Amino acid sequence: MRVLIAPDCFTGTLTAEQAARAIAEGWHRSAPDDHIDRLPLSDGGPGFVDVLHDARGGDLVVVPVSDPLGREVPASLLVRDEEGARTAYVEAAQACGLHLLGADERDPRLTSTFGVGQLIDAALAAGATRIVVGLGGSGTNDAGAGLLAALGAGDPRALARGGGALGALGDDAVPGLAATR
Template identity: 35%
Template structure:
């Protein structure tokens, strides 16, 4: 039996490579000589830059920038060279991710993407001519306004005074955006963004209402956030002529997609469509007997472009069974059966705090994979027994055929 393990990361817990290593260890604990391959799958979130740099033999650039709660942090991005093309890989999770927002400060009205703009400027200083940006695992909901401000965009009030955007509600004070100071160098680079294509900026399915509560927003804060992003979309349209309100991907990473569209000329892509150009997985899946994937939470949102179901859709083309492991099984998880996942299991072994579950995750992932493979072995043994009984009944003898 050949098993390929293609997990996403477990948000705020383990990146995709750490999950994949734990999965592989579980398979080897079951059977040391089992044929396995681990293929960490990145979706633009945590680990995106490091993974691409590793694949492309590039270098990781470390930079001190503004974090999501306005404190300086150590962040990073990657650079690699292919022919005449010098490419930067920026991972928004490494500068404005939820993991970087302390639990007691999780108010998406107050967090910023300013550091994303700082990384873009640093990449431009290093003479790149292409930038790939991964949107995922964000801790912000400012629509990319902080990023735009870092790049040179100026938000103006009714008296044409500059407004410092230090919270999303500051957007409500602005009546226009002056984008004339954005660096001309942005016109010399192509920017591709890997994002959740189904996330939009505004409306009932907008980023404030769908993801605001996940980032710590109360019902009242969700309303305020939604109103601010509606106003922001109107400002963008008036100032740049670009309509981002319902553009596919505009709501990615708390609306960073909208800011990238409006202020950098970026092109947004369904993240799996972009990422699979760098990680070739289809032929590996086609050659496997079983695929094990995983993500920190499986629920009704997983079929909307998340890694487990994207992997499963490929596997179904080759009739390869797919099992997903997860930390949390959420509302609507059963929708994943229709999306190609044949079974899913939680790694949680007994009631624990979130902190305890995070600390035990590597061990529990390992043990879950071992258990899955043992269950499959039982199923195969039962199938063999049934075949043997049917042969005996058919031929009226227990002698070997």
């Protein structure tokens, strides 16, 4: 029999690759003659960049970014030349993931996507003409305001303060945005 094992991560316990390996080992113990293919997956959340790197290769670029509360953390983006374009794959959870916050820090009024904007900025600096952002596992709810601030839109002090600050922003918080509503 041929078996395909294609799990996502088991958040907080196993990466997708670790889960695939564990499942394959268990299966092999009970059916040693079966042919097993492992294909770790990601829904865009934690493990997105690792799964793509394992499957497709490319260059991992590690950059320091802000976590949801503004503390510096390392994050990786995957850069590949494909279809005549330089593509960067960014995992939002590496910058604003829930796993970066302690239980007492999980307050969407205070957390920001600023670090995701920093990852996108790093992708642009790496020459990317196409950027794919994996979304999932976020510990933020600021409607991307922090991301916009990191990329230079509007007042970074106002936009990067977390979801709770959004209600106080005026129509002029991001120049040109009010005209598109």
